[in-house]
Amino acid sequence: MRHIVYLINPISGTGGKKSLKSLISRMTEEQRIHYSIVDTHPTGDYHFLREKIKHEYVTDVVVAAGDGTVRQVAKALQDIPVPVSLGIIPxxxxxxxxxxxxxxxxxxxxxxxVFANRYAPVDAFYMNEQFCCMLSGLGFDAQVAHDFAASGTRGFWTYVKTSVRNFFRARTYPFEIYINGEQIYTNAYFISIANSNQFGNNFTIAPQASLGDGMLDIVIVQEMRKRKLVGSILRQVRSGKVQPRYGLDQEAGGILYFQAKSLVIRNPKLAPLHIDGDPWPGNDTFTIQVIPKAFRLLQPQAPQA
Structure with missing residues (x-):
């Protein structure tokens, strides 16, 4: 028998007269599924779920929030002895x-x-000791995340305005990347380490990325003229070809895209960092390692594993 724990923001709504809580209650009761609703935690600490799962026989945790909260919950569910599925209401x-x-x-x-109960294993990764379940980055996109968080307002158009403003003042950072015995030295606008294929809002940056292939997708946007930058990214989005060797095509002006299970990035000028879209303190060195099958995610058409 299923028992779903819903984690939602207490002031969230569906955009209509009924609150999200009312919608969840009505639809779950129609399915005759046992459930409970818990407010999201302001500190992001969800380790209390482990005891709740153990004592209340919880089978699913469904997060009605964004990527940051999904990451925090997925981290809290690591290594629990009873398998639990994670669901998302975006x-x-x-x-x-x-x-x-x-x-x-x-x-x-x-x-x-969520009610269809189809799930599949999804990878995650560590960036030093920080758990990441989707996408982390250094440089331009991280600066956007920092400015967006500091803006005091949320929403898609605030994010767009913040991105455009940062585009015109973006600068490059020096990086050293160590991967499988090879080295890349480059100046880059940003480096993205991805387990999924996109930044968000269906903007794809790593077209070959798979949520459960046991590989990380690394995209390096190197130094180039600003007017060339947009076209190069659009070509990357369309083609998404993975470099057959890590040391190829390092000349300025290209976009490097490769896959690996682990890598090390030296960041001597302390380019800003984001983890799953949340601003994060930077570091001069990052050791990055994939976590195969880190959690199981409820998804459409996913076979039970």
């Missing part, structure tokens, strides 16, 4: 993991996926 600004898994933003349709 409520964030980007919703990158949900959209990569083809989970719709409409809460009714997202709940239908």
């Amino acid at each position: 409520r964030g600004s980007g919703n990158g993991l949900a959209f990569a898994a083809r989970i719709p933003k409409d809460p009714r349709r997202a709940l239908e996926i």
